[in-house]
Amino acid sequence: MSKIALTLFIAFELCYYLLIAQTGIVEYFSSNIFLIAFLPIGGVIGSLLSYYIKISNQQKITVFLCIQLVLTFFYPNFSSYGLFLLGISVGALAPLLINELKKASILELGFALSISYGIGTLLFNYDVSKREFIGVAFTLIALLCSTQLPKLKEVKQNNSWESYSLFIMVLWIFLDSALFETLSRDVSIPIWRGGYTFEIVIFHILGVIAALKFNIQKLEKELFIIILFALSYLFYFLQSPLLLSIVYPFVISYYNVTILQSLLKKDLKALAFYMVFIGWMASGAGLFVALENIILFVPIIFLISLIKVLNSQETIQSKEKECLN
Numbered sequence: 001m002s003k004i005a006l007t008l009f010i011a012f013e014l015c016y017y018l019l020i021a022q023t024g025i026v027e028y029f030s031s032n033i034f035l036i037a038f039l040p041i042g043g044v045i046g047s048l049l050s051y052y053i054k055i056s057n058q059q060k061i062t063v064f065l066c067i068q069l070v071l072t073f074f075y076p077n078f079s080s081y082g083l084f085l086l087g088i089s090v091g092a093l094a095p096l097l098i099n100e101l102k103k104a105s106i107l108e109l110g111f112a113l114s115i116s117y118g119i120g121t122l123l124f125n126y127d128v129s130k131r132e133f134i135g136v137a138f139t140l141i142a143l144l145c146s147t148q149l150p151k152l153k154e155v156k157q158n159n160s161w162e163s164y165s166l167f168i169m170v171l172w173i174f175l176d177s178a179l180f181e182t183l184s185r186d187v188s189i190p191i192w193r194g195g196y197t198f199e200i201v202i203f204h205i206l207g208v209i210a211a212l213k214f215n216i217q218k219l220e221k222e223l224f225i226i227i228l229f230a231l232s233y234l235f236y237f238l239q240s241p242l243l244l245s246i247v248y249p250f251v252i253s254y255y256n257v258t259i260l261q262s263l264l265k266k267d268l269k270a271l272a273f274y275m276v277f278i279g280w281m282a283s284g285a286g287l288f289v290a291l292e293n294i295i296l297f298v299p300i301i302f303l304i305s306l307i308k309v310l311n312s313q314e315t316i317q318s319k320e321k322e323c324l325n
Contacts, residue, residue: 005148006104007112012138013097014116019123020075020135021090023184025083027128028076031185031291038080042087043280050092051272058150061096064089065143072135076128094279095271098263103152110212117204117253124192161261162218166274169262170282172255175229175301177286179236179248182295189241196245203246207253225255233298
């Protein structure tokens with residue numbers, strides 16, 4: 001029962017972030033960066049508070065979920081103060097949620113992500129101004145399930161999971177955010193609103209399964225993810241919604257699992273600081289690219305990242321040759 005509660009806690013808090021904090025609020029406020037700025041500011045502060053508040057993690061989760069619940073009753077008509085407080089609660093819950101993932105098995109992690117991607121996709125087209133009851137329901141489920149978390153112990157982490165640099169994780173999230181926010185505003189290729197829901201859900205789930213099931217070397221995985229992102233952008237520029245609805249959801253799931261596997265090796269203090277960069281700054285930069293309509297410059301980022309990955313591979317090969325000699 002406790003394992004099911006953990007799975008649902010993770011799934012529905014992730015759904016809340018996607019449907020309320022990420023897409024709901026941004027779209028309701030017409031992507032006005034000055035109006036929504038208090039949300040990421042609060043998010044950065046909340047991420048840091050998740051570690052520096054000196055009470056138990058369970059108490060932190062309960063407090064911030066209660067704040068989230070109260071504020072959701074005012075959705076979507078938030079004042080600047082409301083957005084700031086919601087940012088604090090969502091920002092604090094992110095590292096706490098990842099920290100709780102240390103208690104989940106690979107199967108439970110897979111189910112949680114699959115549920116969140118499935119529900120998030122199915123409800124993506126729901127009117128953003130009428131998502132109050134969705135946010136309340138998701139928060140209540142997460143709050144109820146969180147009461148079972150203290151009964152669980154951390155599971156032994158898989159030693160085959162690689163650790164990735166902050167730079168590469170920020171890069172992946174930036175590439176995802178820039179394309180996601182651009183697609184959300186581009187009526188010429190609306191994959192979520194264009195009848196591709198089934199494909200998106202299926203390939204989200206396949207991405208989760210592939211990331212958890214198949215182990216490949218670190219550099220090969222970095223290159224694989226960059227290539228998948230490059231294909232996603234290519235299909236966007238070519239205006240090919242079917243191919244985009246296959247490749248893009250797959251890489252979203254795949255790289256998110258990879259990041260989570262890397263973050264599970266961090267303590268709560270490190271998670272708090274990492275979330276400032278990968279949870280708010282990288283996604284904020286992606287939003288800026290979409291709002292300023294400068295996505296055509298993103299391929300330059302691909303070139304830089306590809307050079308970095310190839311240089312890393314050459315460095316490792318040189319060291320291996322030196323050891324053999």
